[in-house]
Amino acid sequence: MKSKxxxxxxxxxxxxxxxxxxxxxxxxxxxxxxxSLISRGNNFPDFNPYKDNVDLFLISLHKGIPTNSFxxxxxxxxxxxxxxxxxxxxKNWVNKRNNKLYPSIFIASHIEGLQLYEFSNKVSEQIANSxxxxxxxxxxxxxKTDISNKLDFKEMSFLILSDVLLDSWQIENVERKFxxxxxxxxxxxxxxxxxxxxxxxxxxxVFGIYGNMMDSNDTISYNIYGNRQTLxxxxxxxxxxxxxxxxxxxxxxxxxxxxxxxxxPKLLSILENNQTYFEKVYTQMNYxxxxxxxxxxxxxxxxxxxxTTNILNKRKLLTIPPNGNFEYISTK
Numbered sequence: 001m002k003s004k005x006x007x008x009x010x011x012x013x014x015x016x017x018x019x020x021x022x023x024x025x026x027x028x029x030x031x032x033x034x035x036s037l038i039s040r041g042n043n044f045p046d047f048n049p050y051k052d053n054v055d056l057f058l059i060s061l062h063k064g065i066p067t068n069s070f071x072x073x074x075x076x077x078x079x080x081x082x083x084x085x086x087x088x089x090x091k092n093w094v095n096k097r098n099n100k101l102y103p104s105i106f107i108a109s110h111i112e113g114l115q116l117y118e119f120s121n122k123v124s125e126q127i128a129n130s131x132x133x134x135x136x137x138x139x140x141x142x143x144k145t146d147i148s149n150k151l152d153f154k155e156m157s158f159l160i161l162s163d164v165l166l167d168s169w170q171i172e173n174v175e176r177k178f179x180x181x182x183x184x185x186x187x188x189x190x191x192x193x194x195x196x197x198x199x200x201x202x203x204x205x206v207f208g209i210y211g212n213m214m215d216s217n218d219t220i221s222y223n224i225y226g227n228r229q230t231l232x233x234x235x236x237x238x239x240x241x242x243x244x245x246x247x248x249x250x251x252x253x254x255x256x257x258x259x260x261x262x263x264x265p266k267l268l269s270i271l272e273n274n275q276t277y278f279e280k281v282y283t284q285m286n287y288x289x290x291x292x293x294x295x296x297x298x299x300x301x302x303x304x305x306x307x308t309t310n311i312l313n314k315r316k317l318l319t320i321p322p323n324g325n326f327e328y329i330s331t332k
Contacts (some may be wrong), residue, residue, distance in 0.1 A: 025073045028059050031198050033204040034230075036185065038171070038193035046188065047091060055196050057084060061094065062107040062290065085227045092187040093194075102290045106195040106299040112285065113197060113207045116303045119281045123274050126308035131161055131308070132317060138165075141259050145252040157318035158309075159326050160259065161223045166305035168212045169260035170267065177264070178271045179294045195299050198250060204228050204324060209306045217241070219331070225323030227306070246328040253330065263303065 033055055037044060049055050053074050060070040071081045076108055085101065088094040108116065139153050142160065153160075163169065165180045171309050175181050184191040199206040214223040215234045231294045232240070249258075272279075278297055282288055287296045312318045 010267055012157070017204055024063055025060065025069060027064060028056055028063065028065070029073065031056075031059070032200070032202055033059070034199045036195045036197070036206070036211075043184070043190040043192045045091065045192075045194065046190065047087065049093075049194075049196075052084065054084060056086070058093065058103045058105070058196060058200075059107060059109075061101050061103050063109070067101065090188060099200070104291055104295075106193070106197075106287075106291060106295055108195070108197040108207075108299070109231070110198045113303070115285065116300055117207070117307055119285075119298070120304040120307045122318050123270065123277070124304050124311055126270050126274075127267065127308045128305070128311040128315070130270060131165060131263070132314060132315070134263055134266070135161075135317065137262075138259055141255060141262075145234065145255050147247070147252050151246065154319055158320050159225055159320045159328070161312055162210055162305065162309040163212060163326075164256045164260050165263050166267070166308060167210065167302075169256055170264065171298075171301075173260070173264050174267075175270070175294075176300065178268055179297065181294055185292070185295060193295060193298055205230055207303065207306070209302045210309055212300070214330075221330040223328050223330055224325050225328075226321065226323075228324040232325070240327075241329060244327050244329050246326075248328050248330050250331065254277075267321070 027074050035049060037056065049058075053076075056074070057070055059111075061067075067081060067085075070076075071078075071300070076084070085094065089096065093103065093105055094101050096102075101301075138160065141270065142148050142153050142156065146158065175184070182191055187194075197206045199209070205211065206226045210227050211227065211229065212223060212225045213229040214221050216222065220241055221236060222234075222244060234240070278300075279293060281300075282293050282296050309318070313320050
């Protein structure tokens with residue numbers, strides 16, 4: 001009687017586990033995913049990660065779904081599965097350890113994204129505090145720009161305190177001087193960071209992360225900094241350029257670079273003082289089983305500076321445009 005009861009319990013546990021995995025698979029297949037790339041020049045994937053359920057397969061590996069379960073769910077046969085795995089191994093998008101496959105790009109589910117924001121709070125507060133102390137000096141430097149004759153600091157505060165101090169003007173410094181990396185991860189002849197993240201709020205970019213997108217014609221670059229970039233139609237580039245009246249020239253760009261460089265030592269000091277904490281979170285969230293610390297941190301840093309930006313906004317130290325985007329033309 002006892003052995004029959006034990007067998008029944010085992011069967012129920014297996015059945016529950018299978019049902020849980022099936023629900024996870026259904027959730028993966030119905031999720032809205034956003035792909036992001038950190039790159040320069042012609043460094044980008046030389047295959048289509050959106051095609052043939054490749055991105056969904058990577059999410060399933062991240063969530064520990066057995067490859068056969070995913071294969072059966074999407075109607076792959078063994079030959080297709082093996083071809084997908086060979087491709088991803090070749091491109092350095094997965095690695096194999098102890099006969100198990102792991103994604104080697106950054107992947108974040110909705111829950112993991114929320115956790116990354118939670119873990120970023122203390123560091124984001126420290127950065128926000130340091131920026132608040134620097135604002136008088138930053139305003140003085142801003143008055144040297146040509147754009148200051150047209151827009152006051154408040155109107156430019158989102159771009160300067162978020163993008164210039166923390167993101168586009170600064171990201172290479174974080175890579176080289178904090179992470180000590182001269183090149184981005186090597187992937188089949190290319191150097192780039194790549195992420196796939198789950199977005200449950202499609203009215204804005206994934207997890208509300210602020211970022212920069214640009215496109216250009218022969219002489220002018222059109223740029224957007226914000227978290228609703230994907231809602232902008234870059235196919236209408238000429239129209240976007242025509243309707244944008246914020247122009248950042250080469251002189252202004254150089255002054256913004258100076259502002260970023262002047263703040264850099266304070267930013268680096270905060271990051272270095274939190275190095276042990278960063279590594280603890282990296283391990284606690286099990287990313288150490290998949291990707292390098294550098295690959296993990298460069299994407300977490302986007303959560304950190306986005307959180308910092310929102311803190312500065314709550315303190316009324318910067319003003320985020322109502323549509324979430326700051327648009328400008330660069331003639332640099």
